[in-house]
Amino acid sequence: MFRATILGLTALAFASMSAAVRAQDAEPASALSIDFAYKGDVVGVAAGGTRGVRYLDNIDLLAALDLDRAVGWQGGSAFASLLNNLGGRPNDLAGTLQGVNNIEVGSPDLLLYQAWFQQNFAGDRLSVLVGKYDLNSEFYSGEAAAHLIAPAFGIGSELAATGPNGPSIFPRTDLAIRLRAADDRHYVQAVAIRAPRGTADTGRDRSTLFVAEGGLQGRTAIGIGGWAYSRRQPRIVPPGVTLAEGTAASHGVYLLVEQDLAGQADQPGHWRAFARAGLSDGRTTPFAGGFQFGLTGRGIVPARPDSQLSIGVVSADLSTPYRRANPAGEPALTGSEGMVELTYSDRIAPFLTLQPDVQYVRRPGGLRDVDDALVLGLRAIVEWKAM
Numbered sequence: 001m002f003r004a005t006i007l008g009l010t011a012l013a014f015a016s017m018s019a020a021v022r023a024q025d026a027e028p029a030s031a032l033s034i035d036f037a038y039k040g041d042v043v044g045v046a047a048g049g050t051r052g053v054r055y056l057d058n059i060d061l062l063a064a065l066d067l068d069r070a071v072g073w074q075g076g077s078a079f080a081s082l083l084n085n086l087g088g089r090p091n092d093l094a095g096t097l098q099g100v101n102n103i104e105v106g107s108p109d110l111l112l113y114q115a116w117f118q119q120n121f122a123g124d125r126l127s128v129l130v131g132k133y134d135l136n137s138e139f140y141s142g143e144a145a146a147h148l149i150a151p152a153f154g155i156g157s158e159l160a161a162t163g164p165n166g167p168s169i170f171p172r173t174d175l176a177i178r179l180r181a182a183d184d185r186h187y188v189q190a191v192a193i194r195a196p197r198g199t200a201d202t203g204r205d206r207s208t209l210f211v212a213e214g215g216l217q218g219r220t221a222i223g224i225g226g227w228a229y230s231r232r233q234p235r236i237v238p239p240g241v242t243l244a245e246g247t248a249a250s251h252g253v254y255l256l257v258e259q260d261l262a263g264q265a266d267q268p269g270h271w272r273a274f275a276r277a278g279l280s281d282g283r284t285t286p287f288a289g290g291f292q293f294g295l296t297g298r299g300i301v302p303a304r305p306d307s308q309l310s311i312g313v314v315s316a317d318l319s320t321p322y323r324r325a326n327p328a329g330e331p332a333l334t335g336s337e338g339m340v341e342l343t344y345s346d347r348i349a350p351f352l353t354l355q356p357d358v359q360y361v362r363r364p365g366g367l368r369d370v371d372d373a374l375v376l377g378l379r380a381i382v383e384w385k386a387m
Helices: 002-022 067-071 320-324
Strands: 032-047 052-066 076-087 109-121 126-133 174-182 186-194 208-216 220-229 233-237 242-248 251-262 270-280 287-298 308-318 336-349 352-362 373-385
Touching: 052 067, 067 076, 233 320, 287 320
Parallel strands: none
Antiparallel strands: 032 052, 032 373, 052 076, 076 109, 109 126, 126 174, 174 186, 186 208, 208 220, 220 251, 233 242, 251 270, 270 287, 287 308, 308 336, 336 352, 352 373
16 A cells, blocks of 8 residues: 555656646756666675675666746756665675665665755755755765765765664655755755654654755865754664664764866766765764775776776774673674775666675674675666656
8 A cells, every 4th residue: 555655646746747848848858857777786795694695676766857947947846766675685694784785675665765846046056955855865975985885885874873763864765954055166055854764663753863064075075064863862782783772862973075086077087086984972873983985986998988996995983882782692892893895887788787896894793703704796787768
């Protein structure tokens, strides 16, 4: 029933968008954009953890509408997307705290992932967005790290592991209002976003997460952000990410830096480095903080303009309260969990990209006496643009 309702609402939204576009004589095709993307991953643990192979996939159906071209609404735009995930859970084999695959979900589901309206002002230098929104689409994110598959390169683990169901990021999002001001060099943005409802609801009124970020953008990009929940959040204890008795204030800060090393953006021979670090309260998440750094190169094979290579390093520091809460009889914890990832992708057909991936995980789960894990994967991406 839930899936049918979601499909019906989304189909109605897409139909309304299409009708609005067809009503215009000028530039009907350019006002509405519909995209489809399928990701299918084969992931196996070759050493450490539990040996085995899992298959999982991710389907995105996205529609974006320029309301100015469609109906003459100056500065307005709308966006909606469906998300469907199926398949196994490779992290059950790897046993990490941070995860090894950014399309893995706890259980298969079909969701209305995003559905928002945005109004721009002042020559597009100011904007207001309202609706169902992925926090990580604009906050705590960067271009150079986006090619990597480990979840920690999408958003810092010290924020991703907060809240009973996580913040409003993949795979569950919720309602938000986001304000942004930007020019060619500077930006500042802030969001109030409701914590998603999910399988770990506590029965209380849901909290709101407040995030603010600002900095520089361009060849040298620097961002500084901070976050806090409106209500005290459940404490997190071992093993894994387990909700415990009691609550605590949940807050943190983060820093993002990216730098062009060679070439021009979106051109072959472009290399861009990144470094990120975050700190948290360490009571409502297993992590006191962590850092990630690495670099990405585009068109690294002269004859293959769509080839892309990325390498990244992650370290997540377990907090003192988390380690002290380790129950008697559970395996001993160490101070951190680390990872190195190397991945390469290339478009082998107009619609198909293949991406082999290698991850080496140091101290999976933050456990002192476990073997390091070697995780191998292959991602196939099929993309189609309807209009």
